[in-house]
Amino acid sequence: MKILQRTSCALAFSTVAACSPGGPLGDEEVAAVAESKIVGGADTTIEAYPWQVSLRTTSSSHFCGGSIIAPDWVLTAAHCMQGETASSLRVVAGVTRRSSTASGQTRQVSEIVIYPGFVTPTSGHDAALLHLSQPFDLSSPAVSTIPIATPADAAAGLIDAGVNAIVTGWGTLRSSDFSLPDVLQAVTVPIVSNAAAAQAYGSGQVTSDQLAAGVLGTGGKDSCQGDSGGPLTVPASGGGRILAGIVSWGNGCGQASYPGMYGRVSSFSTWIQGYVTSNQAPTVAFSTPAEGAVVSGRATFSARAGDTDGSVASVRFTFPDGTIVNDSNAPFSAAWDTTKVADGQVVVRAQAFDDLGAASLVAERTVTISNGIQVCGFGPFESSDTPLRIPDYQQGAPISSSINVQDGGAVAGVHLSLSITHTYIGDLHVTLYSPRGTAFSVWDGDGGSADDLDLTDVAISAFNGEAARGAWTLKVEDLASQDIGSLVSWSMSIDSGCDDGGSGGEDGAWRTSSHPNLPTRDNGTVCDSLTVSGSGRASDVRLDLSGTHDWRSILRGTLAHNGIVVEAFPLLTFSRGAGAFGFADRAISGFSGAAAGVWTLCIVDTDAYSDTGVLNAWAVHN
Structure with missing residues (x-):
């Protein structure tokens, strides 16, 4: 059964039975699995499932998952809390790699609330609320709340049998394996009716506040030990996802004849809402420029924001070229350099966050760019x-x-x-x-x-x-x-380009390179600069780079010309695992103008896992 969130006992299944918990899995016992998959799943990122959290002991050992349902509340399984006290818990959010706590947000727990009537997972009522001593900062794209499923969602068919759900976590890869993957895993499993689950487990084993999911008759896709308390989500009617289930129990992991069992969140919604404080979200609206305005050069966008039951902490402006500006001081504004943006209509977005982390609806402002750059x-x-x-x-x-x-x-x-x-x-x-x-x-x-x-x-x-x-x-x-x-x-x-053809032209071949052999910085940034004395058209500028690293997929980087970032490559640009990273002839689409000047390349290591690497060489050229 996957109710085992600890790892010090063996499982032998002839009937559905729980295993008594032992001591937590220590970091020294955990093998970081580089290319592993949850049962039937694959590596994913926390940005894809930013409500996922890792529950830790005070020694920082992961033992269960959970879901952020409010800035200061986490929903998990009641069986994860057996033998625990609030002072013994830590909650880690915002990390893709379980080992990278330094790059995430860690919170202490001030209160544990167990769902009334819980005895064992197989008898239902397997839900618990954790009240955090300090709210999570939800301005990060890696940390977010998820709406809980309600009876109305259930009535609308969002949790019906056959709906494809996604379960995530850092749990083991199979029942007999007690090593945990380091990278967050995700797997898609269809919802199974309670009637079908009762046929699998026997009469009286499945209660109305439980939800089943899995591939009956095939198996191979499931949650497992260490995923307990984590989220099972389904598509919401208006887009996005809602929290439908809490990883609870099951006979083994990925068994063809037995679906995984989850706490049915819609059955707990009234109880949850009775504890979780209703914090009103802030509001935001653009002030300037006006809707449909023509802008050029360096344009300033301003917004007014308010919060009826608190204060506005910040407003995030998102521009269509990927620029993001967070302003924490009213009046809220952001300047955007449009000189490298093609002429035409674009949409700028703003979102406000209050002092408890609640987010407003996204405001939009459509403007027309006019810089003489035609596409x-x-x-x-x-x-x-x-x-x-x-x-x-x-x-x-x-x-x-x-x-x-x-x-x-x-x-x-x-x-x-x-x-x-x-x-x-x-x-x-x-x-x-x-x-x-x-x-x-x-x-x-x-x-x-x-x-x-x-x-x-x-x-x-x-x-x-x-x-x-x-x-x-x-x-x-x-x-x-x-x-x-x-x-x-x-x-x-x-x-x-609006011309009569050709390959983009050249102002003479040019290339400037650097061989810094610069060590990367664990959970930090290193930069190297070179100077181009020649010139080239914007369509000609390209980037080459090469290096080595212990875990390439956690690297991201930027390229700037005379202090202005003109290219960014995100996480997962490079392959997972150790080895060489780089690319050749990467077009710098964000640059416009003469290439002469100072070019600066920065490589960012995004976690604190003691990885090492070297930026060997890079070049800009036409």
Whole structure:
């Protein structure tokens, strides 16, 4: 049974029975599994599931999961709290890697509230509330609340049998394994009716306040020990996700005949709402510029925000080029450099956060950029050689589909759409190649056990400055066994400079490089600069870099020209695990103007796991 949140006892199942808890799993007993998967799942990031938390002992050992349902409240399983006191607990939020507590938010617990009537998980009532001594800071994209499912949501069919749910956590990979993965895991499991669950477990074993999920008859996808108390979420009617279940118990993990069992959150909603303080969210609205205004150069956006039962802590402004500005002082405002943005209408967004972390609805302001930077487009172009069957487990032998573009012009952006049917999209690697041969990874083993991959209008800047004319090729590779599918179709459209063709031109070949052999800084930033004395057109500027690191996927970076960031590459740009990282010929789509000046490259190590690495060399060139 997966009710075991501790790891000091063995499990032998002939009937459904609990194992008595022992001491916590110490960090020295935990193997950090680099490429591991929760039962049938895959690595994910905390930004995808920012409500997930890790419950720790005072020695920082993970033993259960939980969900942030208010800035100062966490919902978990009652069985996780057996033998615990508030003073013995710590709650860690905002971390993808369980070991990276320094990069997250850690809170103490002031109160534990157990759902009335709880005895054992199999008898139901398996829910508990943790009141935090200090609210979480919800301004981080890695920490957020999740709405709880209500009886109205249940009546609307959001938790019906057959609905695909997602469960997340740092639990073990199978019943007999007590090592925990370091990276947060996620797996998709369909909801199973209580009637079907009762047939599996026997009469009287499934109560009305329990929820079942799993792949009956097949198995292989489930939560497991260490996931207890964590979230099972389903799609909400208006978008986003709601918390439907609390990981509770089950017969083994991923068994074909036994679904996983969860506390049914909608059954606990009235009890939860009786404890969780109703904090009114703040409001925000744009003041300037006016709706539809024409802006150019460096434009200032201002917003007014208020909170009826507290104070506004900050307003976050999000701009369409990825710039984010947080202002914590009223009147709230942010300046945005539009000089590198193509002419046309754009939408700027603002969101307010109060002193308890509650977030407002997002306000939007549409303005027109006018800097004389024109972008024209053509397409869409659609594949004519699809559908194509994707062979199972053909590593090194991808299928290929091509679109031949006859129009000229330099690429200023590519927009890709595709449809793939497949029974496990976490097996897939999808790459788009330009006529020049530049490769862009569209999909790289993401999505875990989910079925089918449909992408719409994915914006790609990696080909900027190249000639649009020629054969564009999409390659799809299946990197694991036992799943099948097809590339049904794909299409692309191209943004281009408004000229009569060509490859973007050159002002003479130039290249400036640096070989700093600069050690990276654990949970910190290192930067290196070089000076370009020549000049090149914006469409010509490209970046090369190379280095090595113990855990490449936690790196991110920025490239600045004369102090202004013109390119950023996020987490997971590089592959997981240890080895070489880098890229060649990366187009710098955020830059406009002469290349002469000081270029600065910064590499950021985003956790405190004592990783080491070196930035060996980098260059900018046309």
